[in-house]
Amino acid sequence: MIENKYDSSSKSSILEYAKILEGKSLKDSCGDIAISSRANKGNFGTLLEEFYFGYKPNSNSEADFYEAELELKSTPLRRLKNGEWVCKERLVLNIINYLDIPYEDFMNSSFWKKNKNLLLVFYLWERELLPLDYVIDLVGIWDFPQKDLKIIQRDWNLIKSKITSGQAHLLSEGDTIYLGACTKGSTSEKSFRKQPFSDELAKQRAFSLKRSYLNTIYNSLNGSIEYDSILSESELDEGSFDDLIVRKIEPYFSLSVKDIQSRLGLELNQHSKNYFSSISNRIIKRILGVSEEKFIEEFEKASITIKSIRVEENGRIKENISLPAFKFEDLIEEDWNDSILKDTIENKFLFVFYKKNAEQHTLERAGFWNLSSKDMDEFERVFNVTKEIIKSGEIIRDISEKGIVRNNFPKLKDSYLTHIRPHATNRDDTYSLPVPDKKTKQKEFTKQSFWINSSYVEMIYRALS
DNA sequence: GCATGATCATGC
DNA sequence: GCATGATCATGC
Numbered sequence A: 001m002i003e004n005k006y007d008s009s010s011k012s013s014i015l016e017y018a019k020i021l022e023g024k025s026l027k028d029s030c031g032d033i034a035i036s037s038r039a040n041k042g043n044f045g046t047l048l049e050e051f052y053f054g055y056k057p058n059s060n061s062e063a064d065f066y067e068a069e070l071e072l073k074s075t076p077l078r079r080l081k082n083g084e085w086v087c088k089e090r091l092v093l094n095i096i097n098y099l100d101i102p103y104e105d106f107m108n109s110s111f112w113k114k115n116k117n118l119l120l121v122f123y124l125w126e127r128e129l130l131p132l133d134y135v136i137d138l139v140g141i142w143d144f145p146q147k148d149l150k151i152i153q154r155d156w157n158l159i160k161s162k163i164t165s166g167q168a169h170l171l172s173e174g175d176t177i178y179l180g181a182c183t184k185g186s187t188s189e190k191s192f193r194k195q196p197f198s199d200e201l202a203k204q205r206a207f208s209l210k211r212s213y214l215n216t217i218y219n220s221l222n223g224s225i226e227y228d229s230i231l232s233e234s235e236l237d238e239g240s241f242d243d244l245i246v247r248k249i250e251p252y253f254s255l256s257v258k259d260i261q262s263r264l265g266l267e268l269n270q271h272s273k274n275y276f277s278s279i280s281n282r283i284i285k286r287i288l289g290v291s292e293e294k295f296i297e298e299f300e301k302a303s304i305t306i307k308s309i310r311v312e313e314n315g316r317i318k319e320n321i322s323l324p325a326f327k328f329e330d331l332i333e334e335d336w337n338d339s340i341l342k343d344t345i346e347n348k349f350l351f352v353f354y355k356k357n358a359e360q361h362t363l364e365r366a367g368f369w370n371l372s373s374k375d376m377d378e379f380e381r382v383f384n385v386t387k388e389i390i391k392s393g394e395i396i397r398d399i400s401e402k403g404i405v406r407n408n409f410p411k412l413k414d415s416y417l418t419h420i421r422p423h424a425t426n427r428d429d430t431y432s433l434p435v436p437d438k439k440t441k442q443k444e445f446t447k448q449s450f451w452i453n454s455s456y457v458e459m460i461y462r463a464l465s
Numbered sequence B, C: 001g002c003a004t005g006a007t008c009a010t011g012c
Helices: A011-019 A026-035 A044-053 A110-115 A146-164 A211-222 A241-252 A257-264 A275-287 A297-302 A328-333 A340-345 A373-392 A454-463
Strands: A071-079 A085-087 A091-095 A117-124 A135-143 A179-183 A192-195 A198-203 A205-209 A305-311 A349-357 A360-369 A396-399 A405-407 A418-422 A430-432 A444-446 A448-452
Touching (some): A011 A117, A011 A135, A026 A044, A044 A071, A071 A091, A085 A211, A091 A110, A117 A211, A135 A211, A146 A179, A205 A211, A241 A275, A241 A360, A257 A275, A257 A360, A305 A454, A328 A373, A328 A430, A340 A373, A349 A454, A373 A418, A448 A454
Parallel strands (some): A071 A117, A305 A349
Antiparallel strands (some): A071 A085, A091 A205, A117 A135, A179 A205, A192 A198, A349 A360, A418 A448, A430 A444
């Protein structure tokens, strides 16, 4: 029915035909399929392939339009509170074949063969709508820029080397910069696979472009945001991503915050209470050579967050790191794999440590860190414990005479990695509970968040020395 | 003294 | 008005 609408051997013809989708839903574009009962069930990508492009979805190792070397991918955008649209999820590409990859090179890999050129269809996801009614916002072909490709190629090699050294079960999303090895399939036993150089079963994983990277693709196809890059293409030949960036910070090691400020010509307002956190972020941006009002391209693409930590004179770290407060109602609806929490913690962090020295702090060390697969499993465990507590409605343990409310959420001692603490303006700053508390019948509870234990941060601090 | 709960300050 | 980073207060 769609024959002759485009030339499947020509990139430009396919793109031209795909572009017609912009501003419309599949129902608009394909009309008659709306009455098909099947069409109300399929997911967006399947419907797009079958009814608009007119081919059956497949799992070939070749690209979807193999003559044109073009792989079709659709991906949802979700609206933020401020009205802006952002990518909702990572872009999942082909499955990682643990048994084959040790014998592949990047350039002849199944990954590169299939995904060299992506035809991307961004659609506006809305909870209440059927896939047929999602409006297609933007269509474009993505050719990886050389600079990105260098990073992606290294990511691919890192994933390969973990598998080659019998560590497929230890793969973790945060290991890599732009290209991830994301879990694919259910978390149940059956999604475990054999790996070639170890008897341990490993979770099935697929190559994926991180959500943050996909977001910058969307923005650059749209031409909407300006980024400042910190690594040139030639620099990338001189070392790993991590090393290159830490090397840029190194000249400032052992200088006091004040000295760095005067060296960089940064205004200082010591009296402001969040002086430290704001000044530290500004310092790192300036050291990396990025103007303050712009985003760091590589950090945005890789979703790298800067964490500035103060170290006591005796080498201890007092502060736990807070994560954004969660909504009780949202958390119980989430599966770990598509949870906001996992999304927040699975990428890399740039830790910058400032050591207290007499009355001032000096920049002591810096380095990248990401949670290991074991850490991710531990977070998943604590996440699920928390979820069950909210679901059971057994939240409050007791209330002291002074009105201090003790709860049953996981505590510092319950995990080496994370605990739950209030994160609110005051006790009355609450979110509603999906199940009223059994003891007090209250329907709301003080906002809480996951915190990363200071002892874990201390461990990072020692590891980066 | 430390763990836990409560609250503050700032900036968007 | 809220998110975020930081710090204070209470009680074991």
